[in-house]
Amino acid sequence: MSFQQIVGQEVPKRLLQNALRTGRVSHAYLFSGPPGSGQMQMAVTFAQALFCRELKDDACGQCLECRKIEHGNHPDLFVIEPDGASIKIDQIRELQRLFSYRAGAENPKVYIISQADTMTVQAANSLLKFLEEPQVPAVGILISDNGQALLPTIQSRTQRVPFSPLSPEMLMQELIREGHPAALVRCAVHLASGLDSCREIIQQNWFAEIRNVVLQLVKESMSRGNSSIILAQQKIFKTGLSEHLDAFFQVFHLLFKDMLHFRYGRQESIVFIDHLESISKLAITRSTEQWVSYMDLAAECRKKLRYNVNGQLCVEQLLIGMSDSGGTITA
Template identity: 65%
Template sequence: MSFQEIIGQEMAKRVLQNGLRSQKISHAYLFNGPAGSGQLKMARSFAQALVCIHQGEEGCGECIECRKMEHGNHPDFHLVVPDGNSIKIEQIRELQRIFSYRSEAGNRKIYIIKDADKMTVQASNSLLKFLEEPPAPAVAILLTENVQSILPTIRSRTQPVMFTALDPQQMTQILADENFPMPLIRCAVQIASDPDECRELLSENWFAEIRNVVLQLGKESAGRGSISLITAQQKLFKGGLGDHLERIFDLFHLWFKDMIHIQIGRNESIVFIDQLESLSKVAHTRSMQHWVSCMALAAESKKMLRSHVNGQLCMEQFLIGVSG
């Protein structure tokens, strides 16, 4: 994969490509940013550029070294991922064992540690020694969404590379070019972290169904709450959509936010823009404070779900709260 295939993250690309261009490569990098910001793709692209025989600011994708990287069988590249909920000391020791042998081609060895913040204390201490005294020329690339959980001594020995959340407008254009329905795209890019996750949502029939249910429940709960309770029972729990309640609360959060945008005249920010006429009739039936409290209620209901509270009970309490 080339850097050009990665969406956004121009600052991170510039840092890495400047190093490649000047042949000033750090022994260790710390990629830090939110989920879905493309850290692993960027790390793989950087690793490919490092092993490419042309030694430019981009892997050529055609030489034998690049092809090995793309096929996942390059002997000088290793990826470490959590074993269960953590990265254990045994994994770091195995990495050290593998890297104790020099590259047959005389190249740097490269390793990526995904979710580096999930290393145990023992694993972190073992990695620290490895960073300070690698047995052979090596480049470490640590990936994290929570940089504060990385040992300060490790952070001080790595070059930071910052990643930012992807712009929903960029993702919208990409997905629109792939001919996904725009009303669904506008929702997906607000609740998914990257284009791949958006594609997964947009490819599921239930995503369009729950969007329609949220629109109906939103209108009904602004009127007579008992009607919304009946609709939820029939369309969610009897209709087979009860497994997607977290996403439903995500969509409700967007729906309430649209109510506020309508009240303050920010129509360009409305997610359910295809429903503008009907939403406008509902938005002014409640105060802005009510819609803000509904957003908080959606977040709390999602939190209750994750604490294993009964889904139907969560939804019923939520709809009663929204009805006021």
């Protein structure tokens, strides 16, 4: 994969490509940034560019070295991931053993350590010695959501490459370009972080169902009050959707926020844009203060859910909270 195919992250791209062009590639890098910001994809692309026979500062994707990377069988690229909850000293020792042999070509060996902040103290100390005195030319890439969690001595011996979260707008543009339904994309980018997580949630059947059920429940609460509780029992707690209550409360929060966007004339920010007609009718039935209070209530119910409060009680609390604020307010 070329650097140009990676969405966003212009600062890391520029830093790494400059290193490739000038021949000043560091012996170790620390890719640090929030989950879903594409660190692993960037690390593999950087390794591919290091091995590429055709281009100096990118991966052509066509040469033998590039294809080996893409197929996951390059003999000089090693990836370490946590064994259970942590990266253990035996994994670092095995890396050192593998790196005791010279690379098969003039390029250095490359290793990528995913979730590097999960290394045990023993593993981190073992890696520290390896960083200082590799037996063969090597380039290490440590990936962490929290680079500050690594030993200060490891941080000081790596070049930090900062990653930033992808904006919802950037995620939407890429996902829609890939052919995913725009209505689902607009919602998913607010629930998940990063392209991979968004793709995963969009492809779940329950996700589209949740969007529809939330809209039905809000309409019901606005008009017939307690009948929304019966609807919730039928649509949520007698189906598999009850396994996704956290997502339910997040979608409720987004829909309440859409009501505010409509009242303030910010239609371009509305997530449920495919239900604009319904939103236009619902938004004026409550004041802006009430919609804000519903957002707070949804957030509070979600918090209670994380503390193992009964999920059905949380949903009923939200629906009752909406129906208790009855009355049409147009001002």
